[in-house]
Amino acid sequence: MDFKSFLKNKEEMRRPLPIFILADVSGSMDGAKIKQLNLSLRKMLTQLNETKDIPGKFQLSVLTFNDQVNVVQPLADVDQITLQEFGAGGRTAMGAAFEKVSELIEDRNVVDSRAYRPMILLMSDGAPTDFNGKSVEELAAWKPLQKLKNGARSSKAQRLALAIGQDADEVLLQEFIGDPNVPLIRANNEQEIMRFFKWATMTVIARMKSVNPDDITLPGSPDIDEENI
Amino acid sequence: MTCKTNSTENYCVLTLSYRGKGHRTTGWPNQDAVTYFTSKGGDFFGVADGLGSCKKSHIGSRRILEIGAELAKQVGKGRLPFSSQVLAEELINRWRGLYPVGKLQDYCTTLKAVFVYRGEMIVLSCGDGLLLLYDGEQIYRMAGENAAFVNETLCFSPKMCRTDVKSRQLKCPEKFVLFMCTDGISLALNENRESDLLKHLFNNGIYPSLPSDMNDLIQEISIYNFDDKTAEVVYHDFTGRTVW
Numbered sequence: 001m002d003f004k005s006f007l008k009n010k011e012e013m014r015r016p017l018p019i020f021i022l023a024d025v026s027g028s029m030d031g032a033k034i035k036q037l038n039l040s041l042r043k044m045l046t047q048l049n050e051t052k053d054i055p056g057k058f059q060l061s062v063l064t065f066n067d068q069v070n071v072v073q074p075l076a077d078v079d080q081i082t083l084q085e086f087g088a089g090g091r092t093a094m095g096a097a098f099e100k101v102s103e104l105i106e107d108r109n110v111v112d113s114r115a116y117r118p119m120i121l122l123m124s125d126g127a128p129t130d131f132n133g134k135s136v137e138e139l140a141a142w143k144p145l146q147k148l149k150n151g152a153r154s155s156k157a158q159r160l161a162l163a164i165g166q167d168a169d170e171v172l173l174q175e176f177i178g179d180p181n182v183p184l185i186r187a188n189n190e191q192e193i194m195r196f197f198k199w200a201t202m203t204v205i206a207r208m209k210s211v212n213p214d215d216i217t218l219p220g221s222p223d224i225d226e227e228n229i
Numbered sequence: 230m231t232c233k234t235n236s237t238e239n240y241c242v243l244t245l246s247y248r249g250k251g252h253r254t255t256g257w258p259n260q261d262a263v264t265y266f267t268s269k270g271g272d273f274f275g276v277a278d279g280l281g282s283c284k285k286s287h288i289g290s291r292r293i294l295e296i297g298a299e300l301a302k303q304v305g306k307g308r309l310p311f312s313s314q315v316l317a318e319e320l321i322n323r324w325r326g327l328y329p330v331g332k333l334q335d336y337c338t339t340l341k342a343v344f345v346y347r348g349e350m351i352v353l354s355c356g357d358g359l360l361l362l363y364d365g366e367q368i369y370r371m372a373g374e375n376a377a378f379v380n381e382t383l384c385f386s387p388k389m390c391r392t393d394v395k396s397r398q399l400k401c402p403e404k405f406v407l408f409m410c411t412d413g414i415s416l417a418l419n420e421n422r423e424s425d426l427l428k429h430l431f432n433n434g435i436y437p438s439l440p441s442d443m444n445d446l447i448q449e450i451s452i453y454n455f456d457d458k459t460a461e462v463v464y465h466d467f468t469g470r471t472v473w
Contacts, residue, residue, distance in 0.1 A: 003446035006426045008419045013453040015416075055453045114416060211251035211455050212281065 024124035066090030094128035095144035125164035261459035266298035270305015275342035289336030313396035359415035363427035364402035413458035
């Protein structure tokens with residue numbers, strides 16, 4: 001008797017590691033920054049697709065936010081994705097993006113219960129326009145962020161963030177990360193945006209290749225010098 | 230991998246336990262445990278999966294099975310009533326009594342277990358993994374609850390409550406096959422093929438090449454899953470005999 005016939009097919013046995021991109025595409029991102037964001041995402045997708053000999057599979061979803069949040073790429077296996085280029089314009093509805101990604105992660109029809117803990121990458125060059133608070137306390141109590149950080153499933157996600165330029169709301173991005181051991185990465189030019197994506201890609205690949213991909217502890221200090229990328 | 234087959238007066242049993250690549254690489258022990266205990270009184274079969282994040286869960290998984298076997302012994306001696314409520318509560322209370330509360334969180338474990346006594350059977354489940362029972366007509370199934378993600382499951386833990394242990398009392402079939410496994414295996418099994426697996430085991434019992442067949446299954450799963458993997462198959466046939 002071939003007992004392998006009692007197993008799921010090979011594709012079903014490969015546990016997914018979902019990656020959600022939350023990209024600020026407000027007006028201030030227009031020009032070189034949005035161009036670099038598009039390029040970096042493509043390179044990330046290529047690198048994930050080229051990663052072989054892993055027990056699971058990567059899934060990717062891209063959410064952009066300006067006046068509203070848009071799921072420009074629903075969560076799908078990376079080998080099934082053709083990324084659409086997106087432009088910039090409008091305001092910064094970051095709260096709506098937090099709400100949406102929380103809903104997606106909580107939905108078992110979107111993120112399989114067999115999945116490894118998702119990764120959320122947030123990149124922004126400004127402050128949210130759908131948050132009226134001023135103090136750190138108000139920020140900590142901001143419902144969209146609380147929903148993301150306290151959701152039964154979304155709270156388990158690994159959260160990394162990139163502050164682009166001098167106007168990024170670093171306090172908010174730190175609050176989003178919510179872990180003093182995970183650094184907020186800063187980018188002041190296009191090259192540094194690319195480096196962030198390379199670092200995030202290597203982090204998620206390292207997770208997948210590790211003996212415990214659910215361990216979201218970053219392997220040491222994420223030095224993103226060129227030689228380490 | 231450890232693999233044992235044994236025949237007692239009443240049962241044929243196969244147990245397998247495989248330390249996953251994750252623990253082999255890091256030097257951690259196999260956190261799964263498997264056991265059976267049979268006597269002229271009560272019988273006990275169980276698999277347990279120590280939670281990966283708990284540093285002594287390899288001990289916790291063994292302890293909960295020892296408690297199960299001890300309870301079966303007590304039932305056999307008439308010191309405990311054969312009741313799903315009583316056995317579930319005894320399991321919880323005795324596990325809680327193993328260590329001080331501060332240390333107990335290092336010993337968390339799941340459990341799939343079956344007690345048999347005088348023609349009655351009690352099946353218990355806490356956390357993920359899979360328990361399948363087949364009597365030739367009906368399949369009885371206990372799987373894990375819907376956790377947030379894999380490896381985040383209900384378990385014997387300091388915060389557990391009575392409702393975390395699901396239990397049911399049944400009339401013990403004259404002939405049955407019992408298949409229990411930890412989530413390292415259950416996550417890879419095709420739910421639509423469970424009945425075929427059970428029918429195969431029901432019709433063939435613990436045949437000589439079953440360990441080899443199970444090993445093939447585990448090796449295939451291990452390509453995609455680095456967890457520990459443990460299973461127990463129990464075959465029982467009293468048809469045509471006066472048993473109890």
